[in-house]
Amino acid sequence: MIFYFSGTGNSRWVANALSIALGEPVVSIAEELKTNKKEIVCPLREDEKVLFVYPVHSWGPAVPVTRFISKLKLTGYDKQPVYSVSTCGDECGYTADRMQKALSKRGITLTAGYSVIMPNNYILLPGFDVDSKEVERQKLEDAPAAVAAIAAAIRESKNVNLYNKGSLPGLKSYWIYPLFANFAIGKNSFRVTDACISCGLCEKVCPTGTITLSEGKPVWSDTCVQCVACIHRCPVRAIEYGKITLKKGRYHHPDVK
């Protein structure tokens, strides 16, 4: 079973590719969370592999992933292998360790953590922008081989290092990530401009149900997890984050239609 969360389609693409390679079905974490159940029960087969595929947000797992794990009950879990596959623009810090801690609270043991470098989608702070078109093209070209290597490691239970920790992982994952997860989540400065054509795509693609339309224009509630789907998917660039994103690029995975 492959549980995935995705804002701009990178992790969904990786989840689908791993689903084909490993023959495991995909389950959307966003859809499961929308049911608002206290406990999310998923039955496991004896020979089943469990994967979590999601974006790294501020050197830790995207917040909906740990929320989902805190509600997850895997019935029939008896030490089946469990993997974390994080997608990132450059580096993951100790994201996999944070996953291990979240899972262990539910009595689940993480077997291994992998990462796939994908085009960057973070544009909400000064100094951060999407990749150049050349870097984006190269990352997308390299991704299938990275996913194939992860699938092979899982299939053959090989002990290989396919994880990009990067520099100062302790500082980033244990000091900066908690600030992000506790203070940045819930608040946002998204706004809509006069360019909006009221197509409603932002409401449709928001994985947390944060956006509703009022007179055809998006309004954001306080449940935003900063996945950035709305700002990157808007077909007419009518969404900005304060003034920070005015001159920034936009990105979504090419398979996302």
Ligand SMILES: Cc1cc2nc3c(=O)[nH]c(=O)nc-3n(C[C@H](O)[C@H](O)[C@H](O)COP(=O)(O)O)c2cc1C
């Ligand atoms: C809020 C936020 C924080 C991010 N933090 C990191 C990070 O710490 N390290 C990194 O390499 N990429 C970071 N990124 C980039 C994403 O992890 C990367 O683009 C990912 O593949 C996006 O996946 P998605 O398309 O499935 O949403 C961040 C993106 C967002 C939106």
